[in-house]
Amino acid sequence: MRWENLTVDSGESGGHGRAADTALFGADAVVSRTFDTPEFRGITFHEVRARSVLNRVPGASRMPFEWTVNPYRGCSHACVYCFARKTHSYLDLDTGIGFDTQIVVKVNAPEVLRRQLASRRWQGDHVAMGTNVDCYQRAEGRYRLMPGIISALTKHANPFSILTKGTLILRDLDLLVRAAAVTDVGISVSVGFTDTELWRTVEPGTPAPERRLDVVRTLGEQGIGCGVLMAPVIPFLSDDPAQLRATVRAIAAAGATSVTPLVLHLRPGAREWFMAWLGRHHPHLVRRYERLYAEGAYAPKWYQRRITRQVHELAQEYGIGPTRAGAARRIRPAGAPPAAEPADVSEPTQLTLL
Numbered sequence: 126m127r128w129e130n131l132t133v134d135s136g137e138s139g140g141h142g143r144a145a146d147t148a149l150f151g152a153d154a155v156v157s158r159t160f161d162t163p164e165f166r167g168i169t170f171h172e173v174r175a176r177s178v179l180n181r182v183p184g185a186s187r188m189p190f191e192w193t194v195n196p197y198r199g200c201s202h203a204c205v206y207c208f209a210r211k212t213h214s215y216l217d218l219d220t221g222i223g224f225d226t227q228i229v230v231k232v233n234a235p236e237v238l239r240r241q242l243a244s245r246r247w248q249g250d251h252v253a254m255g256t257n258v259d260c261y262q263r264a265e266g267r268y269r270l271m272p273g274i275i276s277a278l279t280k281h282a283n284p285f286s287i288l289t290k291g292t293l294i295l296r297d298l299d300l301l302v303r304a305a306a307v308t309d310v311g312i313s314v315s316v317g318f319t320d321t322e323l324w325r326t327v328e329p330g331t332p333a334p335e336r337r338l339d340v341v342r343t344l345g346e347q348g349i350g351c352g353v354l355m356a357p358v359i360p361f362l363s364d365d366p367a368q369l370r371a372t373v374r375a376i377a378a379a380g381a382t383s384v385t386p387l388v389l390h391l392r393p394g395a396r397e398w399f400m401a402w403l404g405r406h407h408p409h410l411v412r413r414y415e416r417l418y419a420e421g422a423y424a425p426k427w428y429q430r431r432i433t434r435q436v437h438e439l440a441q442e443y444g445i446g447p448t449r450a451g452a453a454r455r456i457r458p459a460g461a462p463p464a465a466e467p468a469d470v471s472e473p474t475q476l477t478l479l
């Protein structure tokens with residue numbers, strides 16, 4: 126998305142909203158607002174009207190889907206390692222704190238999607254959400270775009286998947302159940318580790334891992350099978366065998382239908398931000414990281430394979446899989462193949478580490 130694909134939102138904000146600095150993108154590009162409530166303090170929302178919300182994934186991508194819908198840009202979940210950070214630079218926005226606090230909101234996303242799904246040119250392909258930034262980040266509590274998006278997809282029986290760290294998804298539980306009755310729906314929750322101290326510093330804006338696992342549990346109780354993307358596994362901070370075991374055990378206890386491990390990767394944008402954080406919180410690890418990621422954005426294959434093997438062995442030991450009681454027939458993890466085994470992630474993918 127570029128700013129030139131967007132037009133000004135002329136609507137008025139309600140509640141505590143107030144117009145703010147529109148000069149940032151040019152007076153005709155957006156309406157920017159801030160809200161005085163504690164949960165939105167320090168965050169600016171740039172409301173835009175998108176002309177299109179169905180985005181085609183570039184052909185060269187290794188994504189297991191072709192179409193995405195992303196109602197937001199930037200993410201207040203503020204994960205230090207988030208590789209979507211770089212996408213903020215395309216909008217001339219800061220990829221560090223700016224990514225966490227300057228949130229672009231496509232306020233007309235549901236109505237545009239309704240129009241696009243009704244077009245004769247649309248073939249009804251799978252639509253993936255949560256692949257760039259989290260569609261159930263805090264902004265969604267105010268803008269409520271996802272109910273309209275899910276309803277539009279349901280009306281057209283269009284298959285879709287959602288990957289999230291947001292407990293807010295439970296607000297839309299009824300809609301998801303209705304959607305799953307007419308089409309394939311995949312839900313995945315991202316939980317890379319269960320270490321509370323690590324969570325507080327590296328994923329400061331997200332619900333706690335335990336709360337996210339409660340989402341998995343609740344979805345399962347409602348007959349909606351939910352996979353867990355165990356991402357990221359953070360070298361030297363969450364990859365100890367005991368830590369991996371504790372995480373997989375908790376994922377199993379929550380009733381996840383699959384677990385897919387993914388080792389931290391550090392692409393430009395995320396790399397600088399993460400390494401600065403590492404220097405502040407774990408300075409003794411900086412040299413080890415420079416060596417481990419000396420070849421580029423990805424940890425060495427041997428390291429990725431080791432983590433994958435360990436997690437898959439633990440998953441077997443704890444009996445994680447779609448044959449567990451409570452796994453729904455129509456629903457499989459977002460982006461995952463409809464296979465009985467957890468996806469092989471020995472090859473790095475380009476999923477945002479939600």
Ligand code: SF4
Nearest residue numbers: 200204207258478479
């Ligand atoms: S990793 Fe996901 S939840 Fe975290 S900041 Fe990025 S988009 Fe948001």
